[in-house]
Amino acid sequence: MAHRDIPIAIVKGAGDLGTGVAYRLWKCGFRVLCTDLEKPLVIRRTVAFASALYDGRITVEGVPCERVFYADEAIYLWQRNTLAVIADPVGRVVESLQPEVVVDAIMAKRNVGTTIHDAPCVVALGPGFVAGEDCHAVIETQRGHDLGRVIWSGSASPNTGMPGKVGGEDARRVVRAPRDGLFYGRRAIGDSVEEGEVIAQIEDAPVHAPLGGVLRGLLHDGVQVSAGLKVADIDPRGEPRYCFSISDKALAIAGGVLEAVFSMRERWQTANGKR
Structure with missing residues (x-):
């Protein structure tokens, strides 16, 4: 060349x-x-x-x-x-x-x-x-x-097969789809969330935050997902600015x-x- x-x-x-x-x-x-x-x-x-x-x-x-x-x-x-x-x-x-x-x-x-x-x-x-x-x-x-x-x-x-630790958490910080269907977020990247809070929905199934922290990642609305697919990521460090800068x-x-x-x-x- x-x-x-x-x-x-x-x-x-x-x-x-x-x-x-x-x-x-x-x-x-x-x-x-x-x-x-x-x-x-x-x-x-x-x-x-x-x-x-x-x-x-x-x-x-x-x-x-x-x-x-x-x-x-x-x-x-x-x-x-x-x-x-x-x-x-x-x-x-x-x-x-x-x-x-x-x-x-x-x-x-x-x-x-x-x-x-x-x-x-x-x-x-x-x-x-x-x-x-x-x-x-x-x-x-x-x-x-x-x-x-x-x-x-x-x-x-x-x-x-195990996510790396962030803020002392590994697998628990990764949110996976509970079923097949169309994905829609209910919270926004950068939001503070509490454990158990609904952060998204797939068809009629709510997606709950597995732990408290800042919602660092969230799949785009309207995407077809399959059960087990990673759809969100929660940062337990609780710092919103980390969501908007390269890791x-x-x-x-x-x-x-x-x-x-x-x-x-x-x-x-x-x-x-x-x-």
């Missing part, structure tokens, strides 16, 4: 972790296009670029993002200093835009289509990928000592992505005589 002064990065998955990655790549001068489902199952909607697929536009920590329907539209948004997001579950834009960087932030716990040949630098988040086979580097996503660490050979820690975990993972990207970019620029 020909060298570009302003490189393009595609981030597959525009939830809270993918948004942290896109945000930091954007701040470091990359032109960024995010991809996601037509109706993303994103919980932390106030800090997820995927929300623009519902609302047309969102600004996260001062970075605006707008929905596009064709890859070429992203070029015009970049000229207006605006990040772009597109509904593209299979990542067709990777072939059309030929980016320098592809980051798989889908968090499916398995590889759903990313290959090491997608770009000169391919980075994947979390379990389900093998560095050197599926991608060039894997970033550790499990909370703890190795969070955000770059893995150049092998895989990230396996999925434990420490997302920023740590994004830092690992930047380390991988700039390490590889140095190598390929040197190899191509660009330095």
Whole structure:
């Protein structure tokens, strides 16, 4: 691929972790296009670029993002200093835009289509990928000592099925659908809630807060859900501002992505005589 002064990065998955990655790549001068489902199952909607697929536009920590329907539209948004997001579950834009960087932030716990040949630098988040086979580097996503660490050979820690602790709570802070049906919120992100309070409804079934705290995440209204799906997240720390800023975990993972990207970019620029 020909060298570009302003490189393009595609981030597959525009939830809270993918948004942290896109945000930091954007701040470091990359032109960024995010991809996601037509109706993303994103919980932390106030800090997820995927929300623009519902609302047309969102600004996260001062970075605006707008929905596009064709890859070429992203070029015009970049000229207006605006990040772009597109509904593209299979990542067709990777072939059309030929980016320098592809980051798989889908968090499916398995590889759903990313290959090491997608770009000169391919980075994947979390379990389900093998560095050197599926991608060039894997970033550790499990909370703890190795969070955000770059893995150049092998895989990230396996999925434990248990959410990381926030404010001393893990599984109990995650709210799951009690049944199949259409989801509608009854409270708003940032609201203080008490244990047992109704925060949402799925058909005729109320969804109760399992503990007190601040409602940090809530699924978009009108989304079809299945029983057991994560539909909300409660932060027991009780600090509303945490609901409207990128998390420490997302920023740590994004830092690992930047380390991988700039390490590889140095190598390929040197190899191509660009330095």
